[in-house]
Amino acid sequence: MTASLTRKQFTSLLCPHLGGARMSHPVRMFDRRAFLKALAALGVSGAAPAYTQERPRFGEAPFALGVASGYPTQNGFVIWTRLVTDPSLPGGGIDPVRTRVNWEVASDDKMRDVVASGVDFLVPAWAHSMHVEVEGLQPDRPYWYRFNAGNAESPIGRTRTAPPARSVPARFRFAFASCQHYEHGYFSAYRYILADDPDLIAFLGDYIYGRHAAKDAVRSHGSSEPKTLSRYRVRHALYKTDPDLQAAHAAVPWICTWDDHEVANDYAADQPEDDAPLEQWVTRRLVAYKAYYEHMPLRDRMRPTAQGMRIYAQMGWGDLARFFIVDGRQYRTPQACPRPDSKSGANTVNVAECPQLFSPERTLLGRRQEAWLETALELTPARWNIVAQQTLMAQLDQQPGPGRQAWTDGWDGYPVARKKLLDFIATKKTPNPVVIGGDTHTFYVADLKRDFDQAKSPVVASEFV
Numbered sequence: 001m002t003a004s005l006t007r008k009q010f011t012s013l014l015c016p017h018l019g020g021a022r023m024s025h026p027v028r029m030f031d032r033r034a035f036l037k038a039l040a041a042l043g044v045s046g047a048a049p050a051y052t053q054e055r056p057r058f059g060e061a062p063f064a065l066g067v068a069s070g071y072p073t074q075n076g077f078v079i080w081t082r083l084v085t086d087p088s089l090p091g092g093g094i095d096p097v098r099t100r101v102n103w104e105v106a107s108d109d110k111m112r113d114v115v116a117s118g119v120d121f122l123v124p125a126w127a128h129s130m131h132v133e134v135e136g137l138q139p140d141r142p143y144w145y146r147f148n149a150g151n152a153e154s155p156i157g158r159t160r161t162a163p164p165a166r167s168v169p170a171r172f173r174f175a176f177a178s179c180q181h182y183e184h185g186y187f188s189a190y191r192y193i194l195a196d197d198p199d200l201i202a203f204l205g206d207y208i209y210g211r212h213a214a215k216d217a218v219r220s221h222g223s224s225e226p227k228t229l230s231r232y233r234v235r236h237a238l239y240k241t242d243p244d245l246q247a248a249h250a251a252v253p254w255i256c257t258w259d260d261h262e263v264a265n266d267y268a269a270d271q272p273e274d275d276a277p278l279e280q281w282v283t284r285r286l287v288a289y290k291a292y293y294e295h296m297p298l299r300d301r302m303r304p305t306a307q308g309m310r311i312y313a314q315m316g317w318g319d320l321a322r323f324f325i326v327d328g329r330q331y332r333t334p335q336a337c338p339r340p341d342s343k344s345g346a347n348t349v350n351v352a353e354c355p356q357l358f359s360p361e362r363t364l365l366g367r368r369q370e371a372w373l374e375t376a377l378e379l380t381p382a383r384w385n386i387v388a389q390q391t392l393m394a395q396l397d398q399q400p401g402p403g404r405q406a407w408t409d410g411w412d413g414y415p416v417a418r419k420k421l422l423d424f425i426a427t428k429k430t431p432n433p434v435v436i437g438g439d440t441h442t443f444y445v446a447d448l449k450r451d452f453d454q455a456k457s458p459v460v461a462s463e464f465v
Contacts, residue, residue, distance in 0.1 A: 042290055042304060052098040052121060056150035060085040062094060065240040067147065068249035069159035070256065070297030071315060072200070074139040077159050077253055079103060080297035081147050083128035087237035088222075090230035096124040102148040103132050109144050111156060127233055129294040139164040140318075157250040160199065163318035168383070172317050173197065176388070176464075178204040178259070178438025182239055183213035183221060190248035201252050202323065204438040205259025205390040207292070208235050225264075227284050232291035240295060249297070255315055256296055257325050259390040259439055263288040266345045266409055268334040269366075273345040312369055314376050322382035324373055328390045331366025335408040346409030348398050357406065357415060364414040373421070377430045384432045391439035392465050393418060394446035395453075410439065422450055422460045433461035440465055 056062075062083040070078045083101070086093030098121045105116040116136065122128040130147065137143060140163040147154040163169045175198045180187055193201065210225035226232045240246065260266055263285050266273045272281045289304040302311050312327045337354040339347045351357060363370065377385065391410040398405035406412040425433050435448060444465040451457040 042286055042306065052100065053095065053150070054100050056095070056099050056152075058085060058150060058152045060093075062092075062149055062152050063147065063154040064092075065237060065295070066246035066250055067145070067154050067157040068254065068297040069145065069157060069252075070254040071299055071313070072160060072162045072253045073135075073315075074162050074164045074318075075137050076133065076135040077137075077143075077161060078297045078299055079105070079130075079132045079134060079145045079147075079157065079159070081130050081154055082237075082294060083122060083130075083149060084237060087241050088234060090233050091124060092128065092233075092237065094124070094128050098123050099128060099149060101130055103130070103145065104148075105134055105137070105143050105145045107141075107143060109156065109158070111144060111146060115143070127291075127294040131298060131300060133299060137161050140167070140169065155250060159253045162316065163320070165316065165318065166381070167318040168320050169318050172199055172320050174200040174202060174321075176202040176204055176436050176438075178390070179206040179441055180239070180245070181206075181209045181213060182242070183209070183217035183219055185218045187242045187244045187248075190244040194248060194251055198252055199317070201248060201254045202325070202388050202436065203254055203256045204388060204436065205257055206261040206438065207256070207258065207296075208232075208239050209261045210235070210264065211261075226288075229287035229291060232288050233294065236291055236295040254297060255313075255323060255325055255388065256298070257311055257327060257388060257390060258292060258329060260329055260409075262292050263329075266335070267329065268332045269330060271334040273342060275342075312365075312372065316382060319381050319383065321384040321386060322380050323386050323388050324376055325388045326365055326369065326373060328364050331369055332364045333362045333414070335413055336362065337408060346407060346413070348405050348407055351404045351406050354406075354408075357408070357413060360416050362414050362416060364411065364417050370417070370421070374424050377425060377433075378428050380430065382431065384434060385430050387433070387435045387461075389435065389437050391437050392444060392446075392463070393435050393437060394444065394448055394463055419450065422448055426450055426458070426460045435461055435463040437463065437465040 062085050063081060064084045064087055065082050068080040082092065083094045083099060084092030100119060101122055102119050103117060104111060104114050107113045107115050116134050118132065120130055120132065122130055139161050142158060142160045144156050144158050146156045173196065175193045212221060221238065223231065223234065226235045264272055270278065270282060286304065289309040293302065293304055293309065302309060308330055312325060314322060314324050316322045335346050336356040337347055337349045338345055365373065393411045395412060398407055411418045446463040447459040448461040448463050449457040450460055
């Protein structure tokens with residue numbers, strides 16, 4: 001026996017953070033059997049491996065994807081690795097059993113003064129990935145870390161804790177990046193980022209790409225667009241083999257959000273770019289989220305569930321700066337005025353011919369995330385407040401001339417939600433607001449205004465993309 005859910009009911013179950021925002025697309029049906037398949041894809045059903053390798057022995061080093069750290073606090077951070085000997089295999093070439101891995105954190109780069117250590121048992125259901133939330137450390141200082149599995153030892157990574165609350169450090173230097181397409185070139189830009197000695201790197205989406213580049217690609221994905229957990233794992237592992245990306249992860253703590261290509265081009269909440277069946281699409285989205293979690297230095301509370309994956313968060317650097325890392329994909333209303341050849345997906349539209357753009361029901365962040373962000377911005381103690389998001393927030397005319405052409409996948413596709421946020425920042429007088437973004441494959445510096453159509457409208461925030 002199967003039970004059917006309407007799209008609205010299913011969206012409420014899987015996307016509770018939409019907070020009651022109305023959906024403008026038609027109802028599709030989703031049955032219980034497919035829902036259970038989605039749960040199984042997340043590894044929430046089935047027995048754990050019966051056998052545990054306490055002292056595994058590897059013919060090749062199992063740390064082929066390197067090490068990483070992220071989300072620093074004043075007394076700790078996350079450290080990450082994944083056991084892999086062969087990145088081209090979904091299981092990474094690791095035996096499908098529980099495997100013991102030790103970790104250490106030291107106050108020196110020779111790992112002589114170990115200040116924290118522990119053990120975890122990594123399981124194939126989560127691709128033998130490891131996310132350790134280290135606590136009890138001293139604020140505002142560097143630390144080094146490594147992992148050990150049987151006869152193998154990882155490279156040593158370097159990270160740091162944030163300054164203590166209510167302190168104002170003399171210097172804070174961060175870099176942000178986005179849209180790294182493996183086939184478009186090598187990730188040598190990270191070499192120059194590290195040369196500037198940043199305290200933090202913020203990644204703003206499109207960490208991987210599914211679709212192929214042009215025929216003259218510098219290097220190849222080697223496989224088709226991922227749609228299954230196995231394929232997403234292989235794609236993430238491929239990107240992690242880039243030596244400059246590995247070096248950047250090993251040298252500096254990261255904070256992260258995603259855009260669309262971690263899952264599929266131009267998706268919006270439970271709506272894919274194409275007209276894939278709902279159960280097929282939701283399963284694909286869930287396994288893409290899972291693969292993302294398995295390969296990034298994320299906190300355990302960010303681990304995906306059947307309800308989705310909450311990655312929006314805030315992080316402070318003393319009282320000098322605070323980051324508000326938002327998710328502009330998982331909870332949004334589908335794009336307005338879609339292309340005639342698509343049920344959804346981005347489009348360039350004449351604003352005057354798309355009144356749907358200005359519906360007050362439309363949201364990019366979802367009602368619950370909007371409320372969270374407003375509360376966080378109102379209560380912030382920081383001198384500088386940085387909204388880390390995926391795309392261009394400033395208004396942009398795509399084709400100068402008569403009328404205005406808007407790209408519906410970014411904030412121009414959600415002008416009422418954008419104005420609401422900027423009005424809030426202006427009214428609450430959030431100190432030194434800055435917006436950073438990616439997506440556009442173009443550099444922008446912009447003034448964000450309450451009314452973009454009025455040249456003399458006050459500037460609310462600065463934007464860098």
